[in-house]
Every structure is written in C-alpha cells, then in structure tokens.
Amino acid sequence: SQQGEEDPQALSIQEGENATMNCSYKTSINNLQWYRQNSGRGLVHLILIRSNEREKHSGRLRVTLDTSKKSSSLLITASRAADTASYFCATDASGNTPLVFGKGTRLSVIA
Amino acid sequence: EPEVTQTPSHQVTQMGQEVILRCVPISNHLYFYWYRQILGQKVEFLVSFYNNEISEKSEIFDDQFSVERPDGSNFTLKIRSTKLEDSAMYFCASSETRGYEKLFFGSGTQLSVL
Numbered sequence: 001s002q003q004g005e006e007d008p009q010a011l012s013i014q015e016g017e018n019a020t021m022n023c024s025y026k027t028s029i030n031n032l033q034w035y036r037q038n039s040g041r042g043l044v045h046l047i048l049i050r051s052n053e054r055e056k057h058s059g060r061l062r063v064t065l066d067t068s069k070k071s072s073s074l075l076i077t078a079s080r081a082a083d084t085a086s087y088f089c090a091t092d093a094s095g096n097t098p099l100v101f102g103k104g105t106r107l108s109v110i111a
Numbered sequence: 112e113p114e115v116t117q118t119p120s121h122q123v124t125q126m127g128q129e130v131i132l133r134c135v136p137i138s139n140h141l142y143f144y145w146y147r148q149i150l151g152q153k154v155e156f157l158v159s160f161y162n163n164e165i166s167e168k169s170e171i172f173d174d175q176f177s178v179e180r181p182d183g184s185n186f187t188l189k190i191r192s193t194k195l196e197d198s199a200m201y202f203c204a205s206s207e208t209r210g211y212e213k214l215f216f217g218s219g220t221q222l223s224v225l
Contacts, residue, residue, distance in 0.1 A: 003153075031212065042115070042202055042216035043154065088154065092211045098167050099211040101146075101154040 004032070004072075004089040004102035012108040019076040021105040023089030024069075030094050032065055034074050037086045037104070046074075046087075081111040113137045117203050117217035124193055124224055132188045132220045134203030143186045144204040144214060145178065147171070154202070160186065161209070193224045 004025045013019050023032070031050045035043040049056045049065045049072065056063045062075040076083055086104040116135045124130050136143050145157040159166040160178055177189045186205075190197055200221050204214040 030210070033213070035216075040219075042204075042218045043214070045213045045215070048212060096167070096210070098144075098156040098159060098169065099214065100156065103153045 003100045004091050006087065006089055006102045006105040008105060009103070010106045010108070012110065013079055015079060015081055015109055015111045017079055019079050019083070019107055019109070021074045021087050021107070023072045023074070023102060025072075025089075025091050026070065027093055029067075029091045030097075031092065032063075032072050033090045033099070034061075034063060034072075035088045035090060035101070037088065039085070043088065043101075076107075079107075079109045081109050083107060084109045113215075115203055115205055115215050115217035117201075117220050119220060120218065121221045122223070124222070126195055126224055127192050130190050130193055130222065132190075132201050132203075132222070134186045134188070134217055135184050136186055136203065136205030137207075137215055138184070140205035140207050140215070142166075142206045142209060142211075143178075143180070144206075144211075145188045146202045146204060146216075147199040148202065148219075149199045157188070157201075159211075190222075193222075195224050198222055198224045 004023045007022045033048045034046045037043045047058045060077045065072045088101045088104045090099045090101045118133045143160040148154045156169050158168040158172045175191045200219040202219045204216045
C-alpha cells in the first residue's frame with residue numbers, strides 16, 4: 001500500500017507559531033498532495049509537489065519532499081486560528097492510480 | 112469559485128434499503144470520484160469515472176455499489192442494499208485533468224444506516 005501516514009496525529013499551537021506536519025509513504029510516487037479538511041466539510045486542495053521537486057511554496061505554506069526517505073513535510077508559517085483543521089497528505093503511484101489519503105493531522109491553533 | 116455540490120447533506124436509512132447520493136461536479140471537469148470517510152478515520156477511495164465508465168474502483172466498491180452520470184451535470188452513487196458498515200461521510204470529487212491531480216471535493220453526504 002502506498003498510503004501516507006501523517007505525523008503527529010494531533011498538534012496544538014499558539015496563533016503566530018509555525019506548524020509542521022509530516023507524511024511518510026511506502027512506495028514510489030508520481031506526486032504528493034496536501035489537503036485541508038475543516039470539521040464536517042470536504043477536503044480542500046492546498047498544494048501538489050511532484051516527485052522530481054524538492055520544495056514548493058504557496059503563500060504561508062511550504063512543502064518539502066524527500067523521495068529517498070519517502071517523506072514530506074508541510075509547514076504553515078505564522079499560523080492563524082482559521083488554520084484549525086485536519087491536514088491530509090495524499091499520494092498516487094502513477095498518473096492513473098487512485099489518490100490514497102493518510103489519516104490526517106488535526107491541527108488546533110489557539111488564539 | 113466553482114464548487115462541487117452534493118445532496119442531501121444527511122441521509123438516514125434502514126439497513127437493506129437503497130440509497131442514491133447525488134453530486135453535481137464542476138461543469139468543465141471530466142473526471143469524477145467518490146470517496147468515503149468513516150468518522151475520524153482515513154478518507155477511502157471508492158471509484159473513479161471518466162467518459163461514462165468506471166476507470167478504477169477499490170475493493171470497497173462491490174456489487175452493491177454503482178455509479179451513473181444520468182445527464183450532463185449529475186453524478187450519482189447508488190448503494191443497493193445498505194449495511195450498517197456503510198455508515199460514513201461520502202464525498203464526491205471532480206478534477207479537470209487526469210492523474211488524480213487537484214481534486215475538488217464536495218461537502219459530503221453523511222449516510223447513517225440504522
């Protein structure tokens with residue numbers, strides 16, 4: 001299974017701090033994506049990083065990918081209370097294999 | 112911003128009954144998906160659909176499940192004879208390109224089987 005596993009399962013930080021979430025996976029991937037899910041809502045795509053990329057930025061988000069370690073990290077800088085959500089990594093082994101999600105990291109940002 | 116819409120938001124049914132979950136994907140998207148999430152658990156892939164046929168399906172998507180695109184806008188998931196373990200949040204998603212890149216998800220239908 002290529003399923004990603006996020007770490008930690010839960011993270012609680014103060015507003016303004018940085019939040020780092022990690023994802024490990026088992027097989028070679030085509031790309032890795034991060035999604036956010038607010039409580040009771042659908043998933044929202046945040047960022048995609050391809051297997052030949054090492055780092056990507058989008059606003060306050062920074063994603064790294066280390067294919068040798070089969071791991072990725074998502075950094076949210078200067079966190080806000082509105083960042084409170086579950087964050088999932090998702091991988092696919094090739095362009096035609098289903099996106100497989102991990103169990104997610106529950107992030108709580110305390111104002 | 113365009114969005115995927117799902118109806119109903121909540122569905123309660125008796126075990127053994129048929130349910131149909133409805134979705135309207137984003138209009139210019141060609142690839143459609145159903146995922147489900149049991150409370151507090153991972154998001155599980157059910158099926159992908161393109162060009163009026165199933166592209167991939169998971170082990171969960173057995174003979175009790177079917178999908179259909181009855182017209183140019185709707186995409187439905189039918190469960191013929193619901194089981195207690197089918198209780199979950201069902202998410203529809205769509206994407207513009209192939210390759211499972213950047214899926215747009217609906218807000219989900221919470222299915223409760225009693």
